[in-house]
Amino acid sequence: MGLTDREKYQDKIKRLAGLVRSSGKVYALTGAGCSTESGLPDFRSPGTGLWEKVDPLKYSTSEVLYNDPESFYKFGFPRFKDLTAAQPNAGHFAMAELEQLGFIKGLITQNIDGLHFKAGSKRIWEVHGHLRTSSCTGCGARRSFQLLIDKLDSGEVPPRCSCRSVLRPDIVLFGDSMSSSYFEAERALQAGCDLLLAAGTSLTVYPVAGLPRFAKQLAIINLQPTPYDREAAILINQKFSAAMVDLVRELKR
The missing domain is CATH 3.40.50.1220 (TPP-binding domain)
Structure with missing residues (x-):
């Protein structure tokens, strides 16, 4: 047997x-x-994969972040924010x-x-990358990821550094090195x-x-x-x- x-x-x-x-x-x-x-969700599992529901090339790219940061934070960023509550x-x-x-x-x-x-x-x-910190796209200053969240929650879209440049999460987006x-x-x-x-x-x-x-x-x-x-x-x-x-x-x- x-x-x-x-x-x-x-x-x-x-x-x-x-x-x-x-x-x-x-x-x-x-x-x-x-x-x-x-x-x-993972990315590729049939029926449940994240990329079956969201086109990553539409909003979650470095090109969108730098050229249209408001769209990045309104449509691309929420899926990243949701990850922070997971255990x-x-x-x-x-x-x-x-x-x-x-x-x-x-x-x-x-x-x-x-x-x-x-x-x-x-x-x-x-x-x-990870979601513990964020960085300024202008002066390069490192900030906490929570500061980025707090700014968004207060209605500051896109969130900006004290130098007035846009903040970004410290993750590798499509188009990044x-x-x-x-x-x-x-x-x-x-x-x-x-x-x-x-x-x-x-x-x-x-x-x-x-x-x-x-x-x-x-x-x-x-x-x-x-x-x-x-x-x-x-x-x-x-x-x-x-x-x-x-x-x-x-x-x-």
Whole structure:
């Protein structure tokens, strides 16, 4: 009699734990699929993906921000503001515990929601930025993200710095150059990565989708197919939280 789906899944978790234990330098790469269990939509899931509902190229671009900041803040910005109320799920806490236990050297995330930060992960490369700070497009002064929110709530659209230039969230918009955090993460992987654990990411958005090429081995935890599935040493089609909690439990045995 063959193995049940549950038994096959448990076997994959055990093999992944063994791979993590035997690999010297392990890094994690995460995407929007990690945050769906925190109530945030991902980008590409059929029927629920954010980009099926909102055209990101219409309002959430650097071109709109600089040329029509009022439209950016009225129509593009609200979806970013909504992210700030989300809380980490069990998978985020499990990922932080992996770092605390010494199993991963660092975490690269494409997410701007800050949930890995809230969950306690320490060495994080937030390659698309975060929603903890904002910056002036004129003088470059760094402000809190909350100040930006407060200005919008008071009716100041677009929100402006004391120098009267427009404030912007410290995230990478369509049309922006990649952040310095991305290049730091790339250098870390180039310096040595025995295993890259990609979780909750479609691995289709470049340049981040090119990072697996720096890893000796790749493990994937994702509900949807990715272009790297055939190359993965281990592929687990499971929800982020369940797989991460089970992985930590297995590693602690």
